[in-house]
Amino acid sequence: MNSNQLLFHRIRENWKYKYKIIKTIIDWTILIYIVVPAAVITIFVYRSWWIAPPFWIASVPFSLLFAVFFFLLWGGNFKTYIREADIIFLRKNEKLMLGMKRGGIIISYLTEVLSAVFLAVLISPLWIIHYELSLKELVLFFGIWVSLRWLVMAVNGQLNVHLKGWRNLIRSIPVVVGAGSIWWLSYKALQSGGLLLVFMIIILNGIASMLLLKKRFTTIHTFEQDLSIDEKDKSKYTEMIFGLSMDIEKLPKPKPVRKSPRLYSKSNRIFKTRSPRNGFLELFIKATTRDMEYVRGYFQVLGITVAAIIFLPPLWLKITLAAVGVLFLTVWIGSVWHKLIGSHPFTKKYSGDEGYIKGKQIVTAVLLIPFVIICLLNVWILPWIHSFLPFF
Structure with a gap:
């Protein structure tokens, strides 16, 4: 088995795992009565946007659209599809493991491009009909978005994924400020018609993300970080899906031991009348x-x-x-x-x-x-x- 075969085998396993989780909360009843009607309604609503923009878009300025997409920058990671057992079996074959890691990173790049294409198609009627902007500007807008998302993902891949709570919040502040500054500069450039500057920002974001990923792309000595990122991404997806169904019994999350809870620490009574x-x-x-x-x-x-x-x-x-x-x-x-x-x-x-x-x-x-x-x-x-x- 070569690195490409191993990579696609693990991608297939990953999708089977996700499908199995989704099946636990979406049975045939939900599929027929909620998912299918929602999909049909979405198609008709999207078609209506091409005929006439929805009334609510009149109160949505272009700057707010930019702000919404800034919040969509977060949450992704460059996955390498590393497993814990690889430290014993796969690490002996450095070429095979490195080839799989490289393939995973490249697929992560392409996946984000596909996400950008989907979002571009989704908002294209609003962009072209309501905001009266060109298709070239739409392409550049999503070029900025996907390149900055690459950069944010690459930066997060260099940080300590084990930090939680306020330490993680403080560590994230410089990342948010830096990404916000680039996003604001991109907004000003796109609004003023500086398309050359927008194109340069896209190129610089892409190059910066590649430089930050160079070590993960060229060596197997980032095994622990790669494994932590993949496991974090997997557990985040599982928690999100399970969180949609309160009927599924979930293991309690480990919490720090406290002498007393923050709320009602002295078992305060909420109601004076006892019944x-x-x-x-x-x-x-x-x-x-x-x-x-x-x-x-x-x-x-x-x-x-x-x-x-x-x-x-x-x-x-x-x-x-x-x-x-x-x-x-x-x-x-x-x-x-x-x-x-x-x-x-x-x-x-x-x-x-x-x-x-x-x-x-x-x-x-x-x-x-x-x-x-x-x-x-x-x-x-x-x-x-x-x-x-x-x-x-």
């Missing part, structure tokens, strides 16, 4: 607010659904998606409640009691209120205000 209903509510509030995974999951579900409602132009699609969103959010809240309260050894024996049922109903109603208010604002109230105040 079974308030007891269940207090348990749920403390368990969810002490673990950011649940808070983050709630805002992710809320944010994604609300964003989809805003971007869908027809009113009937907004109302349909809002109804589906209420149903999905209700199921998600019920899953979290069951995991924290309903399946706990100390509380599951009370699952049929009135206090348990009322507590769950109150939690569901309270967490649905922000979503319902946002949907009402977007579907009826804001268009009504806009009809009287066109500038709003």
Whole structure:
């Protein structure tokens, strides 16, 4: 087996692993009733953008579009498809291992180019029809984006991937400031028509990323760093997919031992009145607010659904998606409640009691209120205000 065969074998294994994870949360019911309709709706919405730009794009300045794509620069890595056992078996064959690493890095470059092409096709109707910019400028814009993403990925590949928490945050500040400066300079150059300067920035970003990757590309002595990057990327993907399904039992993340939690360190009572209903509510509030995974999951579900409602132009699609969103959010809240309260050894024996049922109903109603208010604002109230105040 040569290096190319080994590389594609591992890429195939990687995709099989991802497919297996996705299958655990997407069954045939979800595929038929959610994924397929969402894909069909997306196609019709995209076609409508070529006919007439959506109304919401009028309030999106070009600078905001640049800011949105700046946030899309982060999260990628140059993968080499190294495995832990390679230190024993593959490291003896330096040529085979180095060839696989080089192939993985080159494929990572090409994958980011394909991502840029997809995003360019996605926003091309808005770029050409609404902003009235040329196709050449669109190509240069995504040339800047993908080259700067290469550079950010290369810089992150040189940093210590084991740093967590505030140390990782402090270390990331210079990277964000540097990338932001290049992105701002690119915005000014593109806006002023300095296409030659934009082209030079693309070339310099590409060259800088290659120089930073030179050691990983030419030697096998970066094995530990390569392995850490690949494992981090793999675990991040797994956590993201599993985070979409609260029904899948996940191993608890290791946390530093503390003498007392940050919130409710003295077991403060939230409700003065003691009742079974308030007891269940207090348990749920403390368990969810002490673990950011649940808070983050709630805002992710809320944010994604609300964003989809805003971007869908027809009113009937907004109302349909809002109804589906209420149903999905209700199921998600019920899953979290069951995991924290309903399946706990100390509380599951009370699952049929009135206090348990009322507590769950109150939690569901309270967490649905922000979503319902946002949907009402977007579907009826804001268009009504806009009809009287066109500038709003």
